[in-house]
Amino acid sequence: MNILTKIKNQFLLLVTLLISYGLQAQGNDVEMADIMRSNGKIYVVVAVLAIVFIGIVIYLISIDRKLNKLEKNQ
Amino acid sequence: MKTHWWKALGVVFVLYAIVFGFLGPVPRLPILNETIRVLYFHVTLWFAMIILMTASLSYSIGYLRNNSPLRDLKAREGAVTGMFLATLGLLTGSLWARFTWGAFWVNDPKLNGTAVTMLIYLAYFVLRGSVEDPQKKARLAAVYNIFAFVMMIVFIGILPRLTDSLHPGNGGNPGFSGYDLNSDMRMIFYPAVIGWTLIGVWIMNIKIRYTKLIWKQNEHLD
Numbered sequence: 001m002n003i004l005t006k007i008k009n010q011f012l013l014l015v016t017l018l019i020s021y022g023l024q025a026q027g028n029d030v031e032m033a034d035i036m037r038s039n040g041k042i043y044v045v046v047a048v049l050a051i052v053f054i055g056i057v058i059y060l061i062s063i064d065r066k067l068n069k070l071e072k073n074q
Numbered sequence: 075m076k077t078h079w080w081k082a083l084g085v086v087f088v089l090y091a092i093v094f095g096f097l098g099p100v101p102r103l104p105i106l107n108e109t110i111r112v113l114y115f116h117v118t119l120w121f122a123m124i125i126l127m128t129a130s131l132s133y134s135i136g137y138l139r140n141n142s143p144l145r146d147l148k149a150r151e152g153a154v155t156g157m158f159l160a161t162l163g164l165l166t167g168s169l170w171a172r173f174t175w176g177a178f179w180v181n182d183p184k185l186n187g188t189a190v191t192m193l194i195y196l197a198y199f200v201l202r203g204s205v206e207d208p209q210k211k212a213r214l215a216a217v218y219n220i221f222a223f224v225m226m227i228v229f230i231g232i233l234p235r236l237t238d239s240l241h242p243g244n245g246g247n248p249g250f251s252g253y254d255l256n257s258d259m260r261m262i263f264y265p266a267v268i269g270w271t272l273i274g275v276w277i278m279n280i281k282i283r284y285t286k287l288i289w290k291q292n293e294h295l296d
Contacts, residue, residue, distance in 0.1 A: 008287050030103060030107060032108055042096055042097065043097075050092055050093065060280070061275070063280055064081075064276075067280060070287055
């Protein structure tokens with residue numbers, strides 16, 4: 001009886017390990033932009049977005065300055 | 075002496091989110107794949123919107139206490155900028171939903187709740203536009219704004235949590251728990267929230283100063 005529970009426990013352990021291994025393998029199969037990142041092209045996207053955002057910020061600053069001038073004139 | 079440091083801080087935080095949001099490590103999850111990075115831009119816009127609406131609410135309460143037209147103006151511009159961020163949040167969320175949940179609009183309590191919230195805030199602007207007397211307008215708008223804020227909390231914060239929702243942190247789940255947002259993502263997410271909020275406050279600030287100039291001009295003419 002004791003040996004049987006031992007075997008059962010070991011079997012359960014093996015099953016758990018297999019399941020966790022399977023899950024891990026699945027986790028690694030998830031498609032990510034690894035290739036894109038490995039040849040460096042993602043930096044282009046980041047640069048484009050940064051330029052767009054900086055452009056908007058420069059526009060905001062220019063509006064801010066114009067307002068400042070008007071406020072000083074009054 | 076006017077301070078500009080907070081504008082620079084907002085710009086730096088958003089730029090940081092743009093750069094590290096794309097290059098930083100993220101959990102590898104099925105279905106979501108790389109779109110998990112949308113979280114840095116979509117969810118942060120909503121956080122900033124809620125913060126601006128809270129600012130608008132506090133200005134409305136302030137107006138009811140001292141009847142200053144400036145408070146009313148700030149409350150209005152807070153709600154306008156908040157609605158602007160909400161529109162961006164809705165559009166980005168819709169696109170994200172198309173590629174992860176399968177449709178631009180799904181019958182999700184959070185989505186319907188935000189739609190109702192935006193309609194409630196639209197009614198705030200309709201109410202403002204339909205009253206001629208400026209004092210009466212400001213008073214009514216301030217009272218309605220308190221109502222609108224409470225409705226927003228109910229429709230975005232409470233009701234989606236009581237039923238099942240596709241959004242994480244709803245349907246009885248805790249908010250951002252370990253599996254939703256790991257420590258790597260938090261390092262980008264929270265600065266991005268602050269960054270978008272400061273950018274929103276900057277836009278709001280510009281619009282308030284613009285209207286103040288118009289007021290002065292009108293005084294001059296009178």
